[in-house]
Amino acid sequence: MTKPRAASPAIAREEWEATRPSNALRSAVRRRAASVSEKLAARGLGAFVWRKKLDRDLSRGILPGIVSVRSERRRYLARCREADGVRAASAAARRASSPPPVPPAALLARAEEEEAKEVAFLLQQGRLRAAIRFAEGRARRIDMLVESLRGARRCALGAFRGASAEELKELGEEIGTLADLDRENEGFWEAAQLLCDAEMVKAAGAGADGRSGRSLHSEVAADEVTELIRVEKAKKFLAQNYSTCDDAPAPERGRSTAADDDEEGSEPLGEVALPPTETLPAGPEWRKPRYVARVRTGHEWNKYNRVHYDHDHPPPKVVKGYTFVLHYPDLDLAGGKPPQYTVEEDGSGSDETCIVRFHAGWPYEDVAFRIVNREWERSRKAGLRSTFDRGVLRLSFHFKRVFYRR
Incomplete structure (x- = not known):
């Protein structure tokens, strides 16, 4: 069986020329598409003229689908309904997968829990640093209070012995910081702060008992007596619960280390x-x-x-x-x-x-x-x-x- 002979290039060109749309038809289609697009836009509807597709359809012998404003309006509305359906389905899927909203009370409780964890972490780190410095022979005065409160050593009163005014000032600031964090041992830190303040007054040269070589008004003297009683109570509280009779001396400083x-x-x-x-x-x-x-x-x-x-x-x-x-x-x-x-x-x-x-x-x-x-x-x-x-x-x-x- 012999194969059919292919058409010559001249015949193929004649056939293509016969099916090629005329320039007049091409222009008419474009004008019709532009007219429909303008009318749709005037009514607030989106319209887009895809000119390359129009030319491609014409070259294939296919008449374009743009025939009237009504048909294009129906197509546009159908596309909008389809897009709305897709968006609604996507929103429903997101709502189904998202967790339920947490009530404000639960959020507040969670925030308080996070804050409590932060405070517990800071206190634990302070205890660890105090234990390490004691083990290495370079304990600070605040470490003596921390270790006494922890129960590892009973040397709370030793933290104030022989301290200079500058050391007492630094100790007072550190006591205040720990008092803000450690609310469970408020009594201990309040007593330590009272005793530290009294020692600072003594170190500054003005005795806590008011003996300054000049007469005092009766109300001022009464206030000093009240303060002395509070200091003695604080000292007794620390001595009975967090100190021993052979209290440790003031902390010694070793050589500098990394x-x-x-x-x-x-x-x-x-x-x-x-x-x-x-x-x-x-x-x-x-x-x-x-x-x-x-x-x-x-x-x-x-x-x-x-x-x-x-x-x-x-x-x-x-x-x-x-x-x-x-x-x-x-x-x-x-x-x-x-x-x-x-x-x-x-x-x-x-x-x-x-x-x-x-x-x-x-x-x-x-x-x-x-x-x-x-x-x-x-x-x-x-x-x-x-x-x-x-x-x-x-x-x-x-x-x-x-x-x-x-």
């Missing part, structure tokens, strides 16, 4: 007022978020400080970093945008400090804190932590260490 670089204290940090020109938009009531803000301080035992200072005469404390914990329970409930923090210039004109501002939007006001203007250590390994989980924003960072060079 572990001293990691010693840190923690102090509360108060917010700063924002400029009065910033007004909140009118509307529902605004409120400030609950927060815990602390500044971490300590001695830096770099080469320079080890040469010029020792543990009996330590270098000045420096700010090593900050920790901020802010609670936004309503943001977690609404599933809104997480809060943000920005670092801004200090309005006081000082280059040594700057302002870190936390912004969340309604219903929470902005909160700002003044911090030291130094470069942050950005690596997560070095302590940078910024998270927002379950309505709680946490920001914690250290500053870059400054190394001494000749």
Whole structure:
């Protein structure tokens, strides 16, 4: 069987020329499509003219489907109904897969639980540091109180013996910090604070019993007697429960070690007022978020400080970093945008400090804190932590260490 001969190129061209749409037909179709599109647009309906498809259909001998405004309107409405159906199905699927909203009471309880965990962690770290410093022979005065409260040693009164005014001032600040965290042992820290304040008065040269060589008004004398009674009660409370008759002497300082670089204290940090020109938009009531803000301080035992200072005469404390914990329970409930923090210039004109501002939007006001203007250590390994989980924003960072060079 012989194969049919292929048509010659001339014959194929004649056939294509016969089926090719004329320019007049092409122009008429385009004008018709443009007219329908304009009429649909005038009625607020979307219309799009796909000219390449029109040319392709014409080249294949297919008349375009654009015939009237009514038919195009029906097609447009059908497409809209189909798109609405797809969106409704997608929204239903999201609602079915999303967890039920958490009531505000549960969010508040969860925030309190997170705060309790944070406090427990800080207290546990303080106990561990005290035990390590005792084991290495470089205990501090606050460590004697921590170990006495823990029951490991009964040497609470020894923390105040032979202390200078500067040491007592530092001890008083550390007692205040632990008292804010450890609410369960409020009685112990209150007694320690009373005794520390009394020892500071004695060290400053004004005896707590008021013997200053001049006569006192009867009401002033009565107040001093009342204070003496409170101090004696506090001393007796510590002696009976947290001290022994052979109380340990004041803590001794060993030689400087690398572990001293990691010693840190923690102090509360108060917010700063924002400029009065910033007004909140009118509307529902605004409120400030609950927060815990602390500044971490300590001695830096770099080469320079080890040469010029020792543990009996330590270098000045420096700010090593900050920790901020802010609670936004309503943001977690609404599933809104997480809060943000920005670092801004200090309005006081000082280059040594700057302002870190936390912004969340309604219903929470902005909160700002003044911090030291130094470069942050950005690596997560070095302590940078910024998270927002379950309505709680946490920001914690250290500053870059400054190394001494000749």
